[in-house]
Amino acid sequence: MGDQNAAAPGQRYEAIYAAALDRLRRAGIDVQPNGKSYADQRGQWEPLVRRVAPTLGFEMDEIDCRRSPNRAPTSDEVQTRGRQNSRS
Template sequence: MIASASVASLRRGVSLLLKTLQSNFPTADEHVDDAIDTWRLRQSYLDAIETLKAAGIAVQTDGIEPYVAARRAWEPAIQRVAPVLGYTITEIDSRRTEDRERLQKGPIGPRD
């Protein structure tokens, strides 16, 4: 289904809409540390896998790199356009709040 013509058409349409919004509305650019961003995107994929598994949906566990690449391609545009449309990024991607909490704790516990 992911490789279907209808999904490809939807993907192209959304991409065109984002490009149009970026070129016609003032947008903000947010710089993010690559290592932290990569960790966040990988964690997002792993969380999605667990959510789908818990719902009894078959998952592809070897797609983390394509997922990260796809998110890197479209997420910056979403981050720039969302505020113009009256949304925060956490309203669009609710896992971000959880990601920040995990980053604060880190693998060895809370940071002081």
């Protein structure tokens, strides 16, 4: 696996948060940083999402589009996939 996956989850989440803050600031959006809280919260919900996503027919790249060079799915694609999965 890549270096990003080798880091401890908390460190990865803090890096993701820092990148998001930078992006928002470059867009002229004022932010109140609290990376530790974000890392703690993400550490609670991401493992759950990782377990449930395949059952719903999704991969993490589709849920967290920062992880993938591909675009995020459109809402129409998400709805279509949801209907297809409910028929399975």
